[in-house]
Amino acid sequence: MLSLKPTLRSAPLLIGACLTLAGCGPKPDTHPGQPVTRRRAVLQETLRTFEPMGIMVRGKSPYDAARFQSLADKLEALSTQPWTFFPPGSTYSPSRAKPVVWQNPAKFKQAQETYIKAAAHLDAVAKTGKLDLIRPAYLQVSDSCAACHKAFRGPSVL
Numbered sequence: 008m009l010s011l012k013p014t015l016r017s018a019p020l021l022i023g024a025c026l027t028l029a030g031c032g033p034k035p036d037t038h039p040g041q042p043v044t045r046r047r048a049v050l051q052e053t054l055r056t057f058e059p060m061g062i063m064v065r066g067k068s069p070y071d072a073a074r075f076q077s078l079a080d081k082l083e084a085l086s087t088q089p090w091t092f093f094p095p096g097s098t099y100s101p102s103r104a105k106p107v108v109w110q111n112p113a114k115f116k117q118a119q120e121t122y123i124k125a126a127a128h129l130d131a132v133a134k135t136g137k138l139d140l141i142r143p144a145y146l147q148v149s150d151s152c153a154a155c156h157k158a159f160r161g162p163s164v165l
């Protein structure tokens with residue numbers, strides 16, 4: 008019991024040091040244009056947009072047509088954005104992109120187009136407000152994310 012006390016007392020100090028010195032976060036991306044950081048940020052934002060739609064589609068939260076529509080609009084806008092941040096050779100940590108992204112650019116491009124089309128379709132269908140139409144359109148997008156990840160994204164390096 009006694010030996011715990013100093014540890015507990017110094018914990019807030021350590022947290023403070025992390026915040027002020029930024030010594031506990033990921034390493035800064037020093038590569039020109041920061042492509043890995045930027046594409047991962049867009050893809051994280053994509054997930055944050057896509058997830059709440061999935062929760063509605065599965066009936067885990069009430070379907071709110073206006074909110075769903077604005078998420079679908081945002082997903083469509085995001086769907087074209089990550090791909091310029093995959094310049095050749097940008098495979099440094101913490102990237103999970105597989106070398107095949109650059110070895111087979113035509114296939115990678117095709118996976119992007121399948122996804123972009125599916126996101127546009129979901130956005131169009133969202134305007135009907137009909138869950139029966141929205142559900143399969145949502146799954147189509149989800150399948151396009153998964154198919155690309157299977158082919159082009161490797162295990163986490165973190």
Ligand code: HEC
Nearest residue numbers: 050051053054057102103104118119122151152155159160
């Ligand atoms: C055309 C291929 C492709 C499509 C489509 C795609 N992704 Fe990805 N995604 C990748 C690749 C490649 C990476 C790895 C990027 C890196 O780490 O450099 C990635 C990374 C991510 C990450 C970053 C987290 C991590 O550690 O890998 C998230 C989150 C993510 N994708 C979500 C999605 C979602 C959600 C969709 C669909 C709405 C989607 N992606 C569609 C290829 C794709």
